[in-house]
Amino acid sequence: MITLYGVYRSRASRNLWLLEELGLPYTLKPVMQAYRLVAKGIDPLTPEAPFNTRTPEFLRLSPAGAIPVLEDAGLVLSESLAINLYLAKKAGGPLAPKNxxxxxxxxxxxxxxxxxxxxxxxxxxxxxxxxxxxxxxxxxxxxxxxxxxxxxxxxxxxxxxxxxxxxxxxxxxxxxxxxxxxxxxxxxxxxxxxxxxxxxxxxxxxxxxxxxxxxxxxxx
Ligand SMILES: N[C@@H](CCC(=O)N[C@@H](CS)C(=O)NCC(=O)O)C(=O)O
The missing domain is CATH 1.20.1050.10 (Glutathione S-transferase Yfyf (Class Pi); Chain A, domain 2)
Structure with missing residues (x-):
């Protein structure tokens, strides 16, 4: 099962667009950018803060501390463009490379x-x-x-x-x-x-x- 970590208001949007095009089932796990919390005066590390790019559990998945991140069948992949190239190739069809x-x-x-x-x-x-x-x-x-x-x-x-x-x-x-x-x-x-x-x-x-x-x- 494909899990995408991120929010729509981030580079995850390009992955969410492609996932819709491909019709692949996926789960979106919301992860907020830490800088957005800081801008609202919220410490990203307080227990009240939503799951974010500085949350230790997320950093274990993504040491770079950035969204989006994809998890699929044991693969953990960051970099939104690499995620899209992977998803298209996995799905095949007209959006994927033919050769x-x-x-x-x-x-x-x-x-x-x-x-x-x-x-x-x-x-x-x-x-x-x-x-x-x-x-x-x-x-x-x-x-x-x-x-x-x-x-x-x-x-x-x-x-x-x-x-x-x-x-x-x-x-x-x-x-x-x-x-x-x-x-x-x-x-x-x-x-x-x-x-x-x-x-x-x-x-x-x-x-x-x-x-x-x-x-x-x-x-x-
Ligand atoms: N080159 C990376 C950039 C990832 C990136 O910078 N993501 C931003 C959101 S669009 C982020 O997670 N920032 C988190 C932060 O600064 O706390 C990609 O395309 O995935």
């Missing part, structure tokens, strides 16, 4: 998203949500860091309907969830219309909509 070449490209795009895009995309999302005196400067600098990778992705999507394989796969989920962090920056999205429309197309899928509704219903 080693497709698998290599799915790994390539996941690593590109994680290393070239995610940090700057998050640097847009946080100040967009929280504001702050230097929000505009931080967002402008992050958008500039994204210009080259998004231009590369725009060119790729001009020639391909999807990230790889000519169909919707786990590679689209991984990249779409990374790019979602920058999606609120309308001028940036307008500069990359193919990226913007591919992202909307991915997010129109019922499995995304189901995950998103559950995320919206989850307390902040």
């Amino acid at each position: 080693p070449q497709e698998e290599a490209l799915m790994v390539q795009w996941a690593l590109y998203g994680a290393t070239a895009i995610e940090e700057a995309a998050l640097a847009i999302q946080y100040p967009l949500m929280a504001g702050g005196d230097d929000a505009e400067t931080v967002i402008a600098a992050a958008a500039e860091r994204l210009a080259r990778p998004l231009a590369a992705l725009e060119a790729h999507l001009a020639a391909h309907s999807h990230i790889t394989g000519g169909r919707f796969t786990v590679a689209d989920i991984n990249m779409a969830e990374i790019l979602r962090y920058a999606q609120g920056h309308a001028p940036l999205m307008a500069r990359f219309p193919r990226v913007a429309s591919w992202l909307k197309h991915c997010q129109a899928r019922p499995a995304f909509q189901k995950m998103w509704a559950a995320r919206e219903a989850e307390p902040m």
